[in-house]
Amino acid sequence: MTKDERRKTKDEYDLIIVGGGMAGASLACALADTGMRMAIIEAVPWQSNQQPSYDVRTISLSHGSRLIYETMGIWQQIDPQAVCPIYSIHISDRGHPGMTHLDRKDAGVEALGYVIENRALGAALMNSLEANKNVDLISPATVSEVDVGEKLATLTCSSEGEELIVQSKLVVIADGGRSGLRDKLNFQTSVDDYQQTAIVCNVTPGKPHQHCAYERFTPSGPLAILPMNDRRCWCVWAVKSGDVDEYLSLSEQQFLEKLQKEFGDRLGRFSRVGKRYAYPLARNRVSETISPRVVLVGNAAHTVHPVAAQGFNLGLRDVTWLAEVLAEAHNESQDVGALEVLQRYEDIRAKDTKRVSAFTHGMIKLFTSQLVPVIAGRNFGLLVTDMVPEFKHALLKRTMGLSGRQSRLARGLSLKQESVYSRD
Secondary structure, eight states, rough: OOOHHHTEEEEEEEEEEEEEEEHHHHHHHHHHTTTOOOOEEOOOOOSSSSOTTOOEEEEEEEEEHHHHHHHHHHHGSSSSEEEEEEOOEEEETTTSSOOOEEEEETTTTOOOOEEEEHHHHHHHHHHHHHTTTEEEEHHHHHHHEEEEOSOEEEEEEETTTTTEEEEEEEEEEOSTTTOEEEEEEEOOOOEEEEEEEEEEEEEEEESSTTEEEEEEEETEEEEEEEOOSSSOOEEEEEEEEEGHHHHHHOHHHHHHHHHHHHHHSSTTTOOOOOOOEEEEEEEEEEEEEOOOTTOOOGGGGEEEGGGGOOHHHHHHHHHHHHHHHHHHHHHOOTTTTTTHHHHHHHHHHHHHHHHHHHHHHHHHHHHOOOOOOHHHHHHHHHHHHHHHHHHHHHHHHHHHHHHOOOGGGGGOSOOSSSSSOOOO
């Protein structure tokens, strides 16, 4: 759709996705072969040719998320030079003997997960979207008003100084954890502030990482060191929010010294750190993810602590199940925005969302406690998990995103088929 065609028109879609980030773009790609007419409204201009650099930001994908993207045909388009597999995970409690080691051999998979440069995954999603004639990309544009009617939702948007009116049977809000549109539509949100801020950056270790991801729990919060290509690692360090300005103002050498003290010498001496970014950490939950003709997905529906890298993978499972439910409804000539269709989706997702939210929340409460009985208990738990195959297998399934009910896309099944909604 050209700018002139969009200007002050009233176009009608089956589905409008507000937010063209990873979650929103993935949903459009998942529905690409269903014949549904879609639009993505994104506030910032599309960028398809970002160049890699030392400071490149990354995302952690579980083994289950790779299976999803393979079925969608996205994985095959990702630049392999931007993908670093995780072969093992080392979990430890700083200053205590508790430790658990997870290995791909225990799970019988090529890798437990992958660290991928954001620009590479974004480029693969964008290439898929640009090749899809059923998707209109409206960018840059912001939604100023949503009027939900009996049969259609009407969105008033501002795009490059012009007003744009679009309508759809369903509006998917996928614009992130600070969604203004979610709040404007009166979705009730509860927040648990962890009083922690994540400092994220690239670092260079002195020893090869051997494709091992480290999750080290410290008194202030978890410290994750994840493998990347070119001998780099991705650092996600949760510190007390009151200390974050100090950490950001440190010189490169001072920061590396603090990091070395918390992490130890398993990877030798850290020699370089890239640009540091800071993100306040909180758990956000909505009482319901649906309302008439509106549904929330990804971080707009829930945010969790980054411990165990569950956040985006949880949101991607939202995407696959919503795509499955909508594809089934569309195939059977049902109204994709009808409340009974959306309720079907919410019923499917409720258990997984609550389980992951409780798991990450519980991990933070458990591992930041300095009570002696709690410290002893969690270290005993780490040691037992490492020695008991049944416990280790359960943790592996959760880590790889394979616990619980799996969508068709996660099982390698297309949404093209006549009846796609999984009733098993």
